[in-house]
Amino acid sequence: QVQLVESGGGLVQPGGSLRLSCAPSGKMFNIIKWGWYRQAPGKQRESVATLTSDTTNYADSVKDRFTISRDETKDTVYLQMNSLKPEDTAVYYCRFMGWIGEYWGQGTRVTVSS
Secondary structure: OOOEEEEOOEEEOOOOOEEEEEEEOOOOOOEEEEEEEEEOOOOOOEEEEEEOOOOEEEOOOOOOOEEEEEEOOOOEEEEEEOOOOHHHOEEEEEEEEEOOOEEEEOOEEEEEOO
C-alpha cells in the first residue's frame, strides 16, 4: 500500500525556518488536493495550508509566513515555514486527497524553542 513519507521536522529557534517535505512511497493517482495539518499538545488537529490546481489556502495564524508548494515531477509537497514562533510547535501531517480516498503521513515533529 502506498504511504506518505514526511521529513524535515526538528528543533528550531524562534524566528528560524524549516522546510517540510511529503512524498508518496509509490505512484498515486487522481489526487486533487494536498494539505498540511498540525496538532499541538492538548489541541485538536488543524489545517495549516491546502493546495489544489487553482487555489491555495492558509490558516490565519500562518499567513505570510508559511508557503505550500508542489513539485509535480516528484509528486512531492512542501511546506516552507519562516519566522517560526513557539506556538507553531506541533506534529505536522501531510494529506493527499483524491476522488476515492485520502492518505495521511505519519507526522513530523516541529519544535520551536530557544
